[in-house]
Amino acid sequence: MSFLFYTAVGLIAATLGSLVGLGGGIIIVPALVYLGPLFLGEHISVATAVGTSLAVLIFTALSSTMTFFKQKRVDFKSGWLYFITCGPGAMLGSYTTQFVNAKSFQLSFGFFMLLMAILLVLRDYMKPLNIQWRIERTYTDGSGRTFQYGYSVLPALVTGLAVGFVSGLFGIGGGSLFVPVMVLLFRYPPHVATATSMFVILLSSIMGSFTHLGLGEVDLWMVLGLAPSALVGGWLGAQIASRLSSKKLLWVLRVTFVVVSVKMIWEGLYLTA
Template sequence: MIFFLLVLLGFVSATFGSLLGLGGGVLLVPVLLFLTTAIPSVPVISPQEAAGTSLFVMIFTGLSAVRAYWKQKQLDIRRALLFLTGIIPGTLIGTSTSSIVQTNDFMLYFGFLMLVITGCLWLRQNTKPMETEKKNKRVLMISTAVLVGMVVGFLSGLFGIGGGSLMIPILLVWFRFPVKVVVPMAMFIVLFSSLVGASAHFVAGHIHWWYALALIPGAWFGGKCGAWLNHRVKSRFLLVIMKIVFVLLALMLIYQGLF
């Protein structure tokens, strides 16, 4: 029963992650932490293991989604590589830092991060992107992209969220790229940040293999499903649901972190 619940969790988190370019870790990590406290029969998992397992699972989400977006010819790899130059070292630093963060502090910080992400998603819904390639070139500065990538990579490695949930609002609000460019680009970034973060967490022994094996099948098909739904479902409605879920999970994590 628990195995099938985890398969479903992997599918749902990957579908939302691929559909909106979020990666899925921002939903997967808090739910994993919640399951270990709410269901006695579920194996206990530490915050570091939740982060490492989430990043490992997101490799398969990213591969599935990027493969689908590549077939649809929607990937802008040239722009994504600019951010990866900062994300990779940032992810390694964040992963190293996660080992010294206490459980209560982890939940508290993660809760506040989710509230920030919810606010960024609100900005996404109310920001009109630039229309032309010329304007995008003027806005995108290499140094800024590398700096942003380092910050996002650090938070990705620390919390196991892949980085897409942060890159999406940054690319839309700050760099003002069109949505059709942003979502596939974010999933490409998630793939490589997850590879780096999961490798570092693997060395540190932070991957819970029982959870990973249960989550991967759902994550693979969820990544495909999200990419397929990307141009078939209105994202505004999904963003409303996502924001509600994020706020509820954030409040739960903050409560657990404080008490």
């Protein structure tokens, strides 16, 4: 039963996560917290779920980044810039997890997921802001298409810090914030934003995982159980992103976010009452 649970959760989370640049942790964390007692026969603390999820994201992001790299969709130059603050931010967020109790976490995570669902809906209707950034980039992908977008160093560093902190705190990778900001604020083409986001997630997840590991918040057996299917899911999601429209899967993800967020907010309010 545990083998099937790990395989299903790792595969679904990694596939959907790499498809839209989210990382997949936003599925792994609630799955471990809510379904762990049923399928694994043990209660999994919030801190352990977050730390374990962030460790699994290393495998998801590695697999998808390698696939996107072969497709020439990763903008490594801007990715390294984001990582300057995203990495330390992930460590800070990971360290902060130990001070957040389960009740507060449920409320915070529930509202955060609801915000992500709203951003994913608005992503289809909002046009990128027409801002002339100091650094202009021209990027040609593997199919020969050329895109122009830009950013400035300070806004990019602030974005990286915010995303890194959220990533370490919630164990979700941070791509759910990265991709909308990169597309709407900096005018990245969506597929380049997704691929570059996964590269930054790979680096920040490594740093955040070391912090959680030092705090004893990573279950290595769970990581070993989830990692194989996460590797496959990371590759699969990147393949789907390059060949098929993600609109239908995005709507499945949006509905999932809303359902889980409502559940976590309701239980958080009930528990704190």
